[in-house]
Amino acid sequence: MSTGLAPDLTDLRQARLVEIVDAITSGLRDVVETHGVTEDEWRGALRFLTEVGVHEEFVLLSDVLRLSVLVDALSHPDGAGITPSNVAGPFWRPAPFLDEPATLVGEDEPGERLVLRGRVTAGDGRPIADAELDLWHCNAEGLYDVQLPEAEGPRYRGRLRTDADGRYEVRTIVPPPYEVPKDGPVGRLLAALGRHAFRPAHVHYRAEAEGYAPLTTMVFVAGDPWLGDDVIGADKAGLTVAIDRSRTPAEDRHRPCAVPRPDVRRRVPVRITATDLRSTVRCECRLWLRPTVAIGAASYRVAP
Numbered sequence: 209m210s211t212g213l214a215p216d217l218t219d220l221r222q223a224r225l226v227e228i229v230d231a232i233t234s235g236l237r238d239v240v241e242t243h244g245v246t247e248d249e250w251r252g253a254l255r256f257l258t259e260v261g262v263h264e265e266f267v268l269l270s271d272v273l274r275l276s277v278l279v280d281a282l283s284h285p286d287g288a289g290i291t292p293s294n295v296a297g298p299f300w301r302p303a304p305f306l307d308e309p310a311t312l313v314g315e316d317e318p319g320e321r322l323v324l325r326g327r328v329t330a331g332d333g334r335p336i337a338d339a340e341l342d343l344w345h346c347n348a349e350g351l352y353d354v355q356l357p358e359a360e361g362p363r364y365r366g367r368l369r370t371d372a373d374g375r376y377e378v379r380t381i382v383p384p385p386y387e388v389p390k391d392g393p394v395g396r397l398l399a400a401l402g403r404h405a406f407r408p409a410h411v412h413y414r415a416e417a418e419g420y421a422p423l424t425t426m427v428f429v430a431g432d433p434w435l436g437d438d439v440i441g442a443d444k445a446g447l448t449v450a451i452d453r454s455r456t457p458a459e460d461r462h463r464p465c466a467v468p469r470p471d472v473r474r475r476v477p478v479r480i481t482a483t484d485l486r487s488t489v490r491c492e493c494r495l496w497l498r499p500t501v502a503i504g505a506a507s508y509r510v511a512p
C-alpha cells in the first residue's frame with residue numbers, strides 16, 4: 209500500500225503486471241476468435257507449450273519468435289556512434305583469462321585460422337585500457353563446447369584485457385553459420401512453419417571496463433548467406449564485419465573448414481601483418497559501441 213509520500217514499488221509492479229497480462233490475454237482471445245481456433249487446435253497448442261517446458265526450450269522459443277532480440281533492444285537502445293547491443297544467447301559460460309598470445313583454439317583445431325584484433329574505445333574514440341573482453345563462438349562444425357559430449361573445459365571461449373592503447377588480439381578460427389537446436393518441439397515448430405534454423409556466422413562479445421556500461425553483443429561475418437535471415441533476427445546493421453581474403457591463395461579460398469597445414473602454421477609469427485606471409489589476409493572493421501563502451505577498429509585476419 210502506498211504511503212502517499214512516494215510511489216509504492218509493489219503497487220507499481222502489480223499494476224504493470226495486471227496491465228501486461230490483460231494485454232496478452234486480450235491479444236490471445238482476439239487470435240482465437242478471429243481465426244476460429246478449434247478445440248483440437250487449442251489442445252495441440254497446450255501440448256506444444258508443455259513439451260517446450262519439458263525440454264527446457266522456452267528461451268529457444270523466445271529466440272525464434274524474435275522476442276529475445278526485441279527485449280534486448282528495448283533494454284539497450286541503439287545510439288549514434290555506439291555499437292548496438294545484442295543477446296548473449298544460451299551458450300555463454302564462465303571462461304578463464306587467456307595467456308599471451310591469447311588463443312581460443314588448440315593447435316589442431318579444424319577451421320580457417322583467424323587473428324582477431326581490435327580496440328576498445330569510448331564513444332569519442334578515447335582508448336580504454338584494461339577493458340575486460342569475453343569472447344565465445346562455435347567450432348568449425350557449428351557447435352559450442354557445451355554441446356560437445358567430449359569437451360573437457362572451456363573451448364572456443366576466453367577472456368583477455370586490452371593494452372594501454374585499448375587494443376586486443378586473439379587467435380581463433382572463423383566460425384561458420386550454425387543451426388539452433390531443432391530436435392525438440394521448437395525445431396518441429398520451425399519445420400511446420402517452413403522456417404530454417406540457421407544463424408549467420410558470428411562471434412559473441414562481452415566488454416566491461418571500470419566507469420563504462422557493460423556491453424554484450426555479437427559480430428557477424430560479412431557475406432554470410434544467412435545474413436538478413438537470422439532465425440532469431442539478431443543480425444543487426446552495424447554489427448557486420450568483413451574478412452578480407454584477398455591475399456589468400458586461390459586454392460585456400462574454397463577450403464574454409466580445412467585443417468591448417470602444420471608446416472605453414474608453424475611459420476605464422478605472433479603478430480601477423482599483411483606482408484608477413486603472402487597467404488595472410490586481412491580484414492579491417494570498425495564497430496560503434498554502446499554509449500559508454502566501444503570496441504572500435506576491430507580487425508579480422510585469417511592466417512593460412
Ligand SMILES: [Fe+2]
Nearest residue numbers: 297299410412
Ligand atoms: Fe552464437
